[in-house]
Amino acid sequence: MDNAIEVDHLVVTRGGRSVLHDLSCAIPRGTVTGLLGPSGSGKTTLMRAVVGVQKVESGTVTVLGRPAGSAPLRSHIGYLTQAPSVYADLTVRDNARYFGSLYGVDAGQADQAVVDVGLGEAAGQLVGNLSGGQRARASLACAIVGKPELLVLDEPTVGQDPVLRNELWQRFHVMAANGATLLVSSHVMDEAGRCDRLLLIREGDLIADDTPDAIRERTGTPDLEEAFLRLIERTHDVPRKERITSPEKSMTSPEKSA
């Protein structure tokens, strides 16, 4: 089987409003797939559906050949939530070792995961005393510690300095080269170019599912941010004139809060 994730006509409603409407996509194994879209577009909801903690209205999500959320999958998935979900009153090392132990990983491998996210020096510190960026990396260490086949990372690089961000992306690609599949969400377009494939999502609709190069070619622009804008225009039939008169209407501020 070539796809790590297959989403078929997924419909999710939260609090009475539809968040994902009839979304279908497939994510091939061994790739880094970027999930991009403005805040509130449904990225986190889609990721939660993939890891199996989201109530879905209809449609199916198949992960590594099994229904999302089924018990055998849990030892093969690493999930990084958007807000760092680690224990503030434990050290970085103890967090990694605890989450590692759930996957049957020994202390040495857990300590390595801490080094891998650049927290080797801070391993003995309580997470509660770390900066926001360090806390996010502590959380990332707990997601990668089990060497999962599928990594679902919700905005893993927010608040990280550029050098570190670069290192993290390189690491993601090394993992993919070793056979892992990564689904990485971001709302910053400059990260889109680092992905093998892109899913562009806006107001619960998938507006592109392709490689960055194919998207550039299709929209006729080398700039992915501009490409995203052009794709939105096409799907919503927004006349180009209107966009020019209101240039601040960028992807980070959708006109409807839907």
Added chain:
Amino acid sequence: MSVRLTLRTAARILRQLRNDRRTIALILVVPTVLLTLLRYLYDKEPLIFDHVGLIMLGVFPFVIMFLLTSVAMLRERTSGTLERLLTTPIGKVDILLGYGIAFAVAAAVQAAVVSTLSYVLLGLDTLGPAWLVGVIAVGNSVLGMALGLFVSAFANSEFQAVQFMPAFVLPQALLCGLLVPRDQMAGWLHAISDVLPMSYAVEALTELGAHRDPTSTLWRDLAIIVGCIVVALLLGAVTLRRRTA
């Protein structure tokens, strides 16, 4: 269910507790101070202290563990760690039993310290054996913990979780037979007290105060407490939803 994951989780919770020195101090100091106050309040009437102090040995741990676990579990829910745990191989029952074991250890330490102080320094006197008083005290705090875990599902914030304490604990304390013996209550109050677990904890402690050897009532009460712990933990497991909206 996995014994290994349950024990790992218990160890993790104890490590968190160990990093929180002030909470440890509160667990040990608060009941000690309260019992000392009681002792000198009834300075002229040692028999009353023998009765009230003994019952408080069971009530304080219940209240403290209820508060601690309802807030700890609420934190686990609101910080996203619970959602993350539910995507890993650990089972819901493992998580709850992990909490149960960790707080039972904390409760045992608390019961040991507070009972030793009561018997040795405050001159508490019971006909029944002190170790059984300790067992009931630990059972009671585990019960408080199990109810706290369950109740935390209905709280969205620490504000609400703390408010559940008077809502769940005070009625039990009022009707447990400490203020008015249960058989002297109006029929409907007696009926309510019959279904409140603390009534049995207090009855068990009263039995220990009045009889040299464990009575059948004591064993029945202990069985009821254990039964309530199991039911509360199972109810807690039901409230842990893997999929949420």
